[in-house]
Amino acid sequence: MSSKNNVDITREIQDGANRKKQKYYRKNVGFFKLLEKIKLWPSRSGILHGVKSLKISSNTIEVTTFCGETFIVWNSRNSRAARWLRNKWCFCACGKCGIPAWKIEKYTATMMTQKWGSGL
């Protein structure tokens, strides 16, 4: 949250939370599926990046962000990123990725409804 380029999206998150209309996903839905769906990735520093591409193997996934970062993550519901995505610990979007508002809204709506939704 230190970079000036990053955008505070707390407002969007809250707006999304107030609008309960979207699809419902169960909390136990696969982490990969969730990633594929929302195309957002939380970095270690707590910044939300836009996902450009995903390369899924049996146990790992290669994530490439719009700002040019690539990394491998394990398919674990208990990984840091999985927890982050579920709990929304930080509301800060990467300025370089230029995540569109609708994507953030989708993410918000998805997260808001995970607790009581049906499976994918």
Ligand SMILES: [Zn+2]
């Ligand atoms: Zn980024």
